[in-house]
Amino acid sequence: MIPQDFFKILSKKAISFYTGVPDSLLKNFCSYVNDNVSRENHIISTNEGSAIALAAGYYLSSGKPALVYMQNSGFGNAVNPLLSLMDPEVYGIPVLLMIGWRGEPGVKDEPQHIKQGRVMTELLKSMEIPFRIFNKSTSDPELEISELYTTSISNNCPSAMLISEGFFDNYTSVSRTENPYIVSREEAIKMITDMTGDNDIIICTTGKASRELYELQKKKKSVNQNDFLTVGSMGHSSQIALGIALNKKNRNVFILDGDGAVLMHMGSLAVIGSESPENLKHIILNNGAHESVGGQPTAGFKISFTETAKGCGYKMAALAETPEQIRHEFEKLKNSKGPALLEIRVSCSSRSDLGRPVTSPAENKKVFTEHLRK
16 A cells, blocks of 8 residues: 555544654554654654553643554553553553564564464453454455544544555655664674674664674684574663673673664663673664665654663773774773773665575574583
8 A cells, every 4th residue: 555545534533643662564654654754743753652652642742642653562561551551441541553564474574573473362362452453355455444444533442553564565765864883783893793702692672783793703614603683672782781791791692783783672771770790791883764665763862872871880981883893892802801882873775785684593592502501
């Protein structure tokens, strides 16, 4: 379906406020919204639960329901406010959810999406959230939206649109995040891996960063024994790394993180700072965008990760933008007592032929843990 036509249907229902976390299945619609809705009426949130709360505040002050978009892999972040805030047995706040259905049964997808996709409809049923599935066979989207909207208003409850892959037609965004940085994320990762030692552990965030790390390491050796690729669980890589660093105090543990991932669960910085592991080194590859799912902007260029880290108790925090700065600051990071942080500002780009790991998450875990526990 043409994103503009879907947007017009929602506008007829007085949906004028949009918030959420971008998803690859929704990227064409989200890009249209980003181009055509004022900034005050479209807020890209840090996580799905925060977006639900934002929609609640909008409804309480305006009397109108908002639309909250998300990938189903992030639905777990929204469960608490959906049940303890929006539910008709609590405050009874209507909201229209748009959920990208990754891992839909019968549709090929990545391992981290399969279980989530398989149980998605049962989760909605268990939470007593009315929903409709929107796919290429949906004959009357306007009728489906109208029924969901009416149910949400009448029953003071959330209702959901479950969006299948390929439902939205292509849309080319006219607004992009301004990004003047010359080093790509993959180039930065290569510099980092060239400067780490055989005894160093790398925990990498979800998305294209893990895919780039995997390909770079594969060129150097057949098995990446010291790397843990967090293919799901966006925003949680730093806490995985913290758990390892506290148990392996004689080895440096490097986190390769993303701006969107750090923003999603920024409280993790406070926990790392309070625990203060000297061997934990946190690297944020900041391109100011959700590049893996369409390039929508994050708040990454509008805040200071370095000052935030210092405020949370990190012993050292620095910023690098050029190859020379990256090499210089990484050496300082490596030799500093942690927790220490290096923010690297990178371009919003990746190779079109970027591959994916051929090993499964379970195989990655097996090799990693066997090597780590020796």
